[in-house]
Amino acid sequence: MLESLGSTLYGAVRLSFAQRMMYGRKISAQKLHVTAFTLMTNLKYAMRFYCKDTQRVTGLKDLTINVPAMVRSGDTVILTCTYDLEGSSLYSIQWSLEEVEFYRYVTERMPPQSAYNVSGIHVNVTASDTTSVTLVDVSRNLTGTYKCEVSAGVPSYHTLIERAKMMVVDAPKTDPTIGSEKERIAVGEMLRANCTSGASRPASAITWMLNGDHITNNSSHFWIQPHSISQEDDTVKTKSHIEFKITNDMFQNGRLHLRCIAFISDVYRKSADMEIAVDEPLLASITGDAPAHSHSKS
Numbered sequence: 001m002l003e004s005l006g007s008t009l010y011g012a013v014r015l016s017f018a019q020r021m022m023y024g025r026k027i028s029a030q031k032l033h034v035t036a037f038t039l040m041t042n043l044k045y046a047m048r049f050y051c052k053d054t055q056r057v058t059g060l061k062d063l064t065i066n067v068p069a070m071v072r073s074g075d076t077v078i079l080t081c082t083y084d085l086e087g088s089s090l091y092s093i094q095w096s097l098e099e100v101e102f103y104r105y106v107t108e109r110m111p112p113q114s115a116y117n118v119s120g121i122h123v124n125v126t127a128s129d130t131t132s133v134t135l136v137d138v139s140r141n142l143t144g145t146y147k148c149e150v151s152a153g154v155p156s157y158h159t160l161i162e163r164a165k166m167m168v169v170d171a172p173k174t175d176p177t178i179g180s181e182k183e184r185i186a187v188g189e190m191l192r193a194n195c196t197s198g199a200s201r202p203a204s205a206i207t208w209m210l211n212g213d214h215i216t217n218n219s220s221h222f223w224i225q226p227h228s229i230s231q232e233d234d235t236v237k238t239k240s241h242i243e244f245k246i247t248n249d250m251f252q253n254g255r256l257h258l259r260c261i262a263f264i265s266d267v268y269r270k271s272a273d274m275e276i277a278v279d280e281p282l283l284a285s286i287t288g289d290a291p292a293h294s295h296s297k298s
Contacts, residue, residue: 059156060085065148067164070265072171073139076124080132081148083160089153095133096147097121103133107153140168140201169264170235172198176206176262178272184279187248195260195272196239203228203236204262210250211257221245238262251278 066080081093095103102118105128115123120141127134135142146166151159180193197204206226208215215222222244229237240260250256255275263269 059088059158060150060152060160063148063150063160063162065146065162065164067146067166069165070167070169070267071138072169072267075138077135077138077166078127078132079135079146079148079166081150081162082131083150085152088156088158090130091151091153091157093130093151094147094149096149097142098144099147103128105130138168140170143167167202169267170201171264171268172200172204172262172270174198175270176204176260176272178258178260178274180258180274180276182276182279184277185246186279187246189246189279190243191246191258191276192241192243193258193260193274194239194241195262197237197262199231199233199235199237200264200268201235202264204238204264204268206238206240207261207263208240208242209259209261211252215242254278 060083062082062084064082066082068077071077079095090107092104092106094101094105097118100118102116102121103123103125104114104116105112106114107130113125113128115125115128120139122136124134124136143166145163147161147163149159149161151157176195176197178193178195180191182189182191185191195206195208197206208222208224215224217224222242224240224242226238226240229239231237246256255277257273257275259271259273261269261271
């Protein structure tokens with residue numbers, strides 16, 4: 001295209017030279033050549049900047065990374081990158097964890113997918129493509145910042161990068177347990193109960209429910225005290241203690257239902273339950289009737 005425009009420009013300069021000769025104006029061939037060359041050079045620079053401006057409008061854009069914020073160890077996780085090439089071709093897509101590349105897709109290679117040997121990362125190559133990469137059996141060592149880098153091919157050769165963090169959770173392997181010092185309790189007494197989660201990393205949070213209603217920590221009727229218990233393998237158990245005074249309206253059909261829930265974000269949630277019966281005093285008989293006795297004669 002540039003050559004065609006240059007030839008046209010050069011022809012226009014020669015025509016101008018011929019016209020000037022007709023009117024008696026002398027222009028040297030050297031001056032003609034220099035003028036045409038200068039105009040062609042300026043045209044090339046103008047076209048180059050025009051192409052760059054065009055690439056800004058029609059190149060790679062709208063790169064969006066989708067990495068789950070939290071997953072459980074052992075899960076299969078799909079990381080995705082969506083983008084708009086605006087008519088350009090895709091050259092490559094690269095995935096990295098903490099700047100260490102573990103997957104690349106290059107359209108000009110055969111096969112286009114490549115997985116690199118990075119400790120703890122297992123890529124399902126056949127389930128990975130130009131927009132996603134699938135990780136299997138993830139471990140907590142894969143917690144970190146993931147980077148998606150997309151490069152377009154002709155004509156833009158543009159590259160965009162997005163990053164997102166993911167935490168891999170070691171969820172508890174055992175369910176929470178609940179216990180109280182009393183199985184029966186009277187109105188006006190203090191109920192004390194404990195709930196202990198299984199070991200996890202990070203630690204589980206614990207909430208309480210009474211007869212299906214959530215108990216808030218800032219309630220004046222309930223006192224809740226959680227604390228963490230560190231384990232040798234760097235995991236943590238959570239123990240929550242609750243105390244409250246028993247009122248008559250807490251009993252439904254003579255029993256109250258207490259539940260504790262251990263959870264980690266939206267990736268783990270387990271509960272434990274117990275029922276406590278009302279302890280009512282025994283009422284003496286007021287009928288005055290005495291039980292019948294048999295008498296024998298001596």
